[in-house]
Amino acid sequence: MSSNTLAACVDKIIEFAPRWQPTSEKSNDEDWNDEEEEEEEDGDKEDDKEKRANDESTIRTYHVLPPLYSATGKPLNTATSTSVTIDLSRIKLKDLYHSNNDRIGSLSRLLCLGLFELRRKHQLNQTISGIYLTKQEMRAFKSKEIFSIRKVFITPSTIQYEGPHFEEACAVIRYFSKFQDCFLRVSFRDEDYRKLKDINNSMDILFKHIKSLITDGLNICDRKYKFLAFSTSQLREHSCWMFHQQHTNNISCETIREWMGDFQNIHPVAKMAARLGQSFSTTIKGKELSKESYIEIDDVTSPIDRKVLYTDGIGIIASWFADELSKQMNFDSTPSAFQIRFAGYKGMVCVSLEDKIANDSKIRVAFRPSMKKFDSDNCSIDIVRSSDFSLSYLNRQIILLLSSRHISDSVFHHFQDEMLEKLMSINTNAERAIETLWKFNGNTGGNGTHKMMIEYLSRFQLNTEPFVQQLLFHFQAFQLKQLRTKARILIENGCVLLGVTDESRTLKREQVFIQIHRSDINETKIIQGPVIVTRNPCLHPGDIRRYEAVDNLQLHKLKNVIVFPMDGPRSMTAELAGGDLDGDTFWISWDSRLIFTKNYTAFCYSDQARQANESTSNTSKQSYTIADVCRFFVEYMKADNLGIIATWHLALADLYGVEYEECMRLAAMHSIAVDFVKTGNRPPSLTKDLQPNTYPHFMEKKDKPYHVSTSILGQLYDE
Structure with missing residues (x-):
């Protein structure tokens, strides 16, 4: 059963528990007979088709682990699993309640009673993909805009068909919801359904086959699925979207891409592919904005270097409009920041510190040029996520x-x-x-x-x-x-927060403002004193920084975000593993035991990114086609060595420390590999001198030579 069905069962248990505790056998039998008669009366009022569907869906077989203890407290054999068949149409409540079967615990018996009650009230729908769905759950799916999507996993030797599965919607599927059965998620995997690894020249035939599938399309029964696009996260997972054009309508891949926006003259091809995928981010539909309700304001740059942006990827949202969005999405309170998608813009918008934006009460949102990625007529501001408190874990x-x-x-x-x-x-x-x-x-x-x-x-x-x-x-x-x-060790004096910029310009260099609100314990506090901040993944010793958290009256409006200053020669977020403010989250801790005294010199990620842009800007200015995007997809799969770089770095850093020369080289390569999906700039090829001879035992590389690690990671593993 699904979690929502389980929750519905718990509600029924709480509602009917007093009635399920009979005072005598006689009265108990009368109660059961009354309920069975009531069920027959209710059933006569229901549509016959719905009743048949419910009856068919009540017989299910569950493979569950046996309980550790019986309801009487006796230990049970846990060596094998148990197959439990439940026929809700034949369940008698009194038989369930008075069952002496030790293998059915009291809560398990109550769950069966809850399922029975849901069925009696005709609140169970026909099973989909083997899952019980309640009517309330189906209504929840509609309210949350959850759609059913088919999936295909392609391995070197097989094609595995799955679904349809329920997934949250993106802007494209939401707009073309009538044709959701024509969308297909395709993933390329190894035989163990993990990403392809150990890629070498002998796999050219495989990649030639993948390229033909991406370029020519995929035939499934009487359908022809053609390549549509992929998001950045999908590309990293070697996945993409395909679409089947039906003869009864004029909707095609080209039609969908035209609706998404204008992608001509976007260079290089990797950037064009990333812009295509922007509309496939999972979002919640917000509100439509008229052209009079939003403006574009200038980015704030460093006075020392005009190419350095303090506001890279972040804009402003009016507080009253943020309240409207929060109310529409049924939030308990208004978040201080939202990650959004709107008409070719992407990034963050932070609640305005003033009552009006640009002294105009009609302006709802102010975007910045750094947020604009392409032109689009889709004027719905959709929410990717909102600011909230998250726990911090070491890694x-x-x-x-x-x-x-x-x-x-x-x-x-x-x-x-x-x-x-x-x-x-x-x-x-x-x-x-x-x-x-x-x-x-x-x-x-x-x-x-x-x-x-x-x-x-x-x-x-x-x-x-x-x-x-x-x-x-x-x-x-x-x-x-x-x-x-x-x-993965929990740090209670820490959190993970979205980053925003200080629009009041009152914070100084090396200062941050952090005000956390925890709804679970109803606590709000402003962090003051030294804190350490980083952003995952972090490989360079300068990626973790010590800052001073301060109180600032002008920023008290902002909660569950980390506020960075507009001060200094370069953006502080760029020093944190090359971060920006378009939706990056930052790991923070104020635990005194983790506070170090001196920062290591930060790696200059901005210079590296600038060099990458210059190298790609020298390419031809011709317009790219979808065939070029398909070609880039395969090239990325062949050159994807992000995981290998991180693995080699961990093995060498365990032996020699993160400041080891080869570790520093791998950290720089890792940064290039992370941005490969956006820049198209390949990371340098891995050479033998960077490969570790042995791997620490805690990495559990059973097929590789290993050494017993004496570092802190080895000690924690052995503890």
Whole structure:
């Protein structure tokens, strides 16, 4: 069942629990008979077709792990899995309630009762892709603009068809929703369904085949799917969109691209491809803007170098209009910033510090030239995401950088011990379990399963029920796996926030403003004192910086964002692993144990980007075609070595430190590889002198020579 169906079952349990506790056998039987008669009366009023669909959808087989303990507390055999068949049409409530089967825990029995009640009220829809869907859930799908999309995975030897799957909409699918069954997500994978790796010249035949599929299209039954576009994230995952043109309408790939915007005279081809993919970002539809309701204002540049932008990718939104958007999207409060897509603009808009924009109360949004990517007539301001508080976790890259800044190994051991203690206490009692679930999920409370666990434990105060025990066990196992394989350690005195710029121009160089609001504990506070800030991924020792967090009365309006100053020879965001303000998130911590004394000289990412732009600007100014975009897609797949660079850097940095010469070279190459999707500038080829001879044991490279690591990462892995 889906998480929403599970939530509906929990609501039914809470609603009907008193009726499911009979006082006597006789009265109990009378209650069951009354409900069965009521079911028959309700059924006569329903459409026969819907009733047949519901009846067919009630017989399901679930493959579940056996409960750790029975309802009576007896331990059960956990060596094998159990197949449980539930026929809701034949379930008798009294049989379920009085069942003495130890393999069905009390909550599991209540869930069956909840499913029965949903079916009796005709609130279960026919199954889609083997998932129970409630009517409330279907309405939620419509309100959230969730669409069903077919997917295809192409490997060197097979083609795997999947779906349709529910996904959040993008601007293109939202506009062409009548033809959503004509869209197809295509992913190119290895036989294990991971990205292709160890690419070499012997794979030319494979890439020739991929190129033919991208260029000529994909035939599935009586349909011909042709290449449409891909987003930046899809390109990194070797995926793209295809579309089937039906003979009954005039909608084609060319028609869709014309609706998206004008992409002529965009150079190089990588940038053109990125602009095509801009309309495929997952968004929530906002409001239509008339030409009189928005303006374009100048970017703010450094007085020392006019090519340095303090406002790269960020604009301003009127506070009253931000309130309207938040109300439309059912937010509990108005965020301080939104990541948006609008008429060829992309980036962030931050709530105005003043009552009006440009002294005009009619202006809703002010964009900047750095946000304009192409011309488009699509005048709906769509929301990618909004500013919010997120928990911060250490990872291997951040730990190595902090270790290079002379943070003691004992500090990381202490953080890991604290996290392990919290995870181990999850089975102690309900209160500790709830506390741990909240700590590891922040404002949101986590996904549907985590919310259900918190709700159940809060109401029933019992964590020994087998089903909940299973969920808690899997949550614990997942966190431990992340801890072991990624050194993902929770930092309570930290957060991850979207970055914005100081429109008041009152912050000084090396200063930031951070005001966090946590709705889960109803706490708002302004961080003051030294903080460390970085942006993932971070490989260069200068990618992590120490700043001073200050209070600033003019910025109190901004919450759950990190505000950077408009001061200094270059943008502070560019020093943080080459970041900007078009939607980048920044890792922040004010824990005194992680604060180092001196910053390492920052790598000049802006100079590297400028050189890349100059090299690509020398190419021909001819207009590119979709065939050129298809060719670039295959070229990127062949040259994609981002993962290899990061792996080699980690192995060498573990032995010699991040300031090792080869590590510095790999860090520079990594930056070029990250921007390859936008610049088309290939990273330099990896040479033998950069390849590690052995890999640390914590990387678990079973097919490679390894050494036992004695660094902090090796110590944390072995602990």
